[in-house]
Amino acid sequence: GENVEQHPSTLSVQEGDSAVIKCTYSDSASNYFPWYKQELGKRPQLIIDIRSNVGEKKDQRIAVTLNKTAKHFSLHITETQPEDSAVYFCAASNTGNQFYFGTGTSLTVIP
Amino acid sequence: EAGVAQSPRYKIIEKRQSVAFWCNPISGHATLYWYQQILGQGPKLLIQFQNNGVVDDSQLPKDRFSAERLKGVDSTLKIQPAKLEDSAVYLCASSPGQGRGEQYFGPGTRLTVT
Numbered sequence: 252g253e254n255v256e257q258h259p260s261t262l263s264v265q266e267g268d269s270a271v272i273k274c275t276y277s278d279s280a281s282n283y284f285p286w287y288k289q290e291l292g293k294r295p296q297l298i299i300d301i302r303s304n305v306g307e308k309k310d311q312r313i314a315v316t317l318n319k320t321a322k323h324f325s326l327h328i329t330e331t332q333p334e335d336s337a338v339y340f341c342a343a344s345n346t347g348n349q350f351y352f353g354t355g356t357s358l359t360v361i362p
Numbered sequence: 363e364a365g366v367a368q369s370p371r372y373k374i375i376e377k378r379q380s381v382a383f384w385c386n387p388i389s390g391h392a393t394l395y396w397y398q399q400i401l402g403q404g405p406k407l408l409i410q411f412q413n414n415g416v417v418d419d420s421q422l423p424k425d426r427f428s429a430e431r432l433k434g435v436d437s438t439l440k441i442q443p444a445k446l447e448d449s450a451v452y453l454c455a456s457s458p459g460q461g462r463g464e465q466y467f468g469p470g471t472r473l474t475v476t
Contacts, residue, residue, distance in 0.1 A: 283463035294453065294467040340404050348393045348457050349418060350465055352404040
């Protein structure tokens with residue numbers, strides 16, 4: 252089955268700096284890669300996603316890149332703000348709609 | 363568009379008792395998931411339904427957990443009997459299916475087993 256690894260497990264940045272979270276996957280059949288943000292006590296919220304036929308996608312301050320050859324994808328947050336502090340999860344999914352999650356990255360943005 | 367609904371939001375039970383959770387997915391979503399999320403960890407899939415059929419229940423502890431989605435819409439997850447290690451948040455999610463991705467989560471049920 253699919254195996255998704257996520258790094259780092261914790262990340263602290265100064266407000267205004269950039270944050271990068273990286274994930275790798277093992278199954279070449281995975282074709283959809285969402286990122287979720289989970290604030291304490293709340294549900295995971297889909298913040299951005301990318302499909303296997305695209306190399307990069309951007310939405311305001313967040314972007315995701317995908318390297319299918321190397322089987323890794325990354326989340327980039329620019330101009331970080333305190334409200335970006337949360338746990339971020341990556342996931343990989345296939346045509347069977349099965350989702351495999353990373354172990355999460357706890358991001359802290361220091362004002 | 364209404365989101366994924368779950369109830370109850372919180373539940374406290376003693377070990378060896380039974381508990382049931384309910385989920386109503388986004389209208390028209392064919393795929394429904396139940397996840398267990400232990401504090402500090404990522405969601406762990408318990409069971410995945412496609413309409414009213416089971417796609418994946420390989421990680422469901424079948425000796426104590428059961429789930430059904432009889433009419434292909436809402437779903438219930440039951441634990442009988444509960445153990446201390448079942449304390450977690452149980453998340454329901456739904457997806458349009460047909461390989462379209464875009465999974466959306468409900469608010470979750472926080473279960474505490476004492």
